[in-house]
Amino acid sequence: MKLINTRPAILLSFVAACALSTAVFAAEDIKIGFVTTLTTGGAVIGNDQRDAVNLAMEQLGNTMGGKPATILFEDDGFKPEIGKQVTDKLIKQDKVDIMAGYIWSHVLMASYRSVVNADKILISANAGPSPLAGKLCHANFFSTSWQNDQTPMAMGELLNSKGVKSLYVMAPNYAAGKDMVAGVERTFKGEIIGRDLTKWGADAQLDFSAELAKARASGAEGLFVFYPGKAGGAFIQQYTQAGLQSELPLYTVFTVDSLSLPKLQAGGLDGVMGSEMTLFWSPDLDAPQNRIFVDGFREKYGRYPSFYAAQAYDAINLINAAAAELDGDLSDTDAVRAVLEKADFPSVRGNYTYGKNHMPIQNFYSRQVVADADGNWSTKITGTVYENHQDSYASECKL
Amino acid sequence: MLEVSALSKHYGGVKATDQVNLNVKAGECHAIIGPNGAGKTTLIGQLCGELLSDAGVIFFQGRNVTGLPMHRRVQLGLARSFQITSVFDDMTVLANVAVAVQANRGHSFRFWRPVSRNESINARALEVLRLVGMEVQHQQLAGALSHGERRQLEIAMALATEPQLLLLDEPMAGMGAEESNAMLAMLQALKGDITLLLVEHDMDVVFSLADTISVLVYGQVIETGSPAQIRNSATVREAYLGDAG
Amino acid sequence: MIAVQTINGLQLGILLFLLSSGLTLTFGIMDLINLSHASFYMLGAFVCASLTVLTGSFLLAIVMAVPITAFIAFVVEWSIVGRLYQRDHLDQLLATFGLILVADTLVHWFWGPSGLAVPLPAWLQGQVSLGASLFDPAIVIPTYRLLVLGFGIAVALGLFWLVGYTRTGMLIRAGASNRVMLSALGVNVRLLFTGVFALGSVFAALAGMLIAPVTEASIGMGNDIIITAFVVVIIGGVGSIKGALLAALFIGLVDTFGRAFLDVLLMQIMSSQAAETAAPAISAMLIYLLMAVILVVKPQGLFPPAQR
């Protein structure tokens, strides 16, 4: 009977020990929960964000407002339900002061309620789904990125100015993909000839042969795509192999970035050189904090940071601004919110302001793929499409 | 009791059974003999409903059962035992027979009362076990029985379905002399109460049990008659017994 | 566009065949359900990608990757899979699902999460024009996809020759229809099983190598396609190479045509927004529907090997 008697005791003490271990942090330390993707192919983005967060913390000396600060990273596994589980854990178990991160719109949509209902603040370091900017906007939700529609809207304007008359559109079939398509269609004045939404998720469709054949046959003057993360590289490869550069110029949002360019360069896929995109930021953007960030990142990790990294870096510095003004006490959510709304911190994109839905009002630039002084492929700003642009859902927000 | 006419089953080009005619009278013990590969196992499969026939009809007690599934035929009183012993190894001997009793008593869609406390089922199962002389072992797990006992249990399970006609597929297979004698005695006791259709290799058993014998060669019945007729038939001797000796 | 999409569909089909031929063999002969077959698909892609970067030659990398993956297959068979042949299907499903997790994590750890692109030689980067047809004003196909199609067909022919006209093939066919007979023939069953497993795994790895220059090598790339490969095996009939080939080509065409034309068809009956969301999902559903219908009509698949 020994087995029966000892087993529950072991289990109980194990469980208790694990529960208590989370209480080791002194109550005064600042704890920031950061949800991103650290497994599956999406980990490319998550690792870049984590590196940027660690860089920001290092530059801050791991203190905020005079208090020691810790980041607790959690992996969403690229799945909404896992994202929600780890968010609940950070809020209920680790009792973090503030939440940040969230690459994917569907993960954010599944998770944000757990944060705002606990009267905590969530700062999205990437995802900007339309409901959260409009009808479902919340006082405790902030973004250091953009609303999904804005970047493709800028692209639509860019296409208009280039005189493109017809467009074929491809995007993955999930919340952000649909937002991107809606965005470009809102401003593009020509005709949308065809549209393909492809399977997304951990088992996303990566072979686009059928869709590319359709795009070619459509006779459109341009091809607009949104394929973030690993799908972007696969898409560019197939686009190049299909020899479409000459007949169907490529216009992308969030597809060609510092994560995919080194791989594309290694693969010799120079079809991507010169391709154009729109974004709020670029490594060569002229802002004081951007030099500190990009140089620091390149020195520490030996590569260019992606815009995902830039947004994560900004999220940490935004939190730091609040901590500095409140002497490291983030317990009063109303006070924290008041500071965050000012957006008074050194952002990598220069200065920006917040709309009433807490989405940045900021510039959008057109950028182009070029080789830098050392021959590494990177992006360069070629012009400003929007100045101080506010997303179109802000008017629906009842705050 | 059982009338079979022109029953056939083909596997690709091979005719396992070919225009088999058979007439089993009530109360008799009818044996089917034949060399290996003559189609005996196929015939049993067709009769019990495990295999669907390509052609021919089967009448059981005046009723056409050709298209009926196996469990319906069993419910009508046409039971079988298996050549390769199949009992439920993880159940007790009693439970093995009780499953058959349950099946015989209609549906078992009863989800709450423990079946092991259903005295009426247990009593009937014990009665059948007594019939085959296995009453003492009723608490044992079937998997722990000897080969001979498992064959006896197998027959008990078939008997518990209260058959009018029992198909016995080589009941003596793999048995020692002592076990064979016990089984023979048991079958002899059954004879008369139940009609038996017996497939068996052991000629001693066949000739001591059977009232009628049909000889199956290459899927066809070449002769049917009393044991004495079969023993003296020139056709059979040529096609079958003659080869043997 | 029909001709182009047909070629796309056939190319997908031939890849599915490479993947499912090994599956149907291990299934038919060893009675093994091997989910981790997908891991060899991924492993082939990664090993080949690394070697391409290292040696600078894609073709050389393929030649070198084959023995490497065969060796890994041998080790996996010897250490884990070989112990599963006698177990029931559930145990096999679980253990090989565990193998998938292990393989995915090891690849993540070894190669990082970003995956690898495979540079192609210049002569494979181009396109081939195949003239025009009634429905296609111009048939333009990436050269590399044609190569995949051709190479796949060559490998498939090789497999048919191996299974149909050699002594080893005779044993494999015998094993697929009757396992007991093999040991009765005095065959070293253990050795044959190891060989068949390694052969099947190399075929899966080859499929992965061929697709890597198109989709890049990425973690978990096999986990979705393995289910499709199982559908192919079941539709074709477990253990039947011929069945696997026909089913693979069929599924490849159905999937490609679904993605290419279904949204246009659906727009006739629903809004274009709804059609664009529904079309990819419904075309993904099609293959499962097909399998269910085929199993209802023929519970053993289209070409079950003769029993007994």
Add this chain to the structure above:
Amino acid sequence: MTDSRLPTGVALITLILLAGVPLSLYYAGHIFWLDIFTRAVVLAIAAASLNLMLGFAGLASFGHAAYLGIGAYAVGVPAYYETYGGGGMIASYSGWWHLGLALGASALFAAVTGAISLRTRGIHFIMITMAFGQMLFYLLVSIDEYGADDGMTVDLTSQFSHVDLSDPVMLFGICYGSLLLLLLLQYRLKHSHFGRILAAIKQNENRTRALGVNTFYYKLTAYVLAGVICAYAGVLMANFSTFISPGMIEWTRSGELMFMVILGGTAWVFGPVVGAMIFVLLEYFLAGLTVYWHLPFGLLLILTVLLFRGGLGGMLQRIGATRGEGQS
């Protein structure tokens, strides 16, 4: 087959821990533990329902997570319509309506797919059940209104007159009570007339038919019963996680349910509960240790299969037998 004393003792102690640990931790301020255990209990219900097929009748369904999804969407869809309009008669926050819808839809789905699937055997049964699960998965992915791939949040839990499911302790109590009831039901079922026929079918279906049993209807009943119970677990799951998505249905989820059952032991009524608990706790602790947690998890899966035949239940029974205390 008889439950020996050692497994029964372990079962009882596990049941006590299952309620005691999360509740005491919850009141000590560690509220997240209640979440973990609620999830474990709901998954235990789902796994136990699978065991009704897998363990009782030997039917290896690889699409069982579909019923979790049916139950969950039976909560999410009516609530969605009630909030945003449309849906006609379906729209409602009522818990009884959600339950009725879940049980009705799952029974229908199970009856239709079961009648088709049960024509096949072995690997073909495994694959065809998976195919039906995948069909439902892609169906939900294709419905834009219900969020397609992204899923939907459940804004308001199912409403009952005296029970508030948004209260975590109350919800846990309901889940735990349901599990106890289900275990009692399964225990009785296993030893009932019906249970014995299922056991006979599991061991030798052909023999059972040769005894005059129309095995199809027994298998179908087990199949439908398992589906309906799992849909009930789905209703609880939707109320617990307040987020539902097609991801709940994917074949890997069905595989996880299977893993829980086999880890605990199919021959043991209580096995799936132990399996689900170990699964959830393991996932939680390993994921907290390293991003490479799938490696030890995968190895554990392999080892479970290679070393523990019959799962933990089988192991306990062997230990019990060698100590001579649990012979049946």
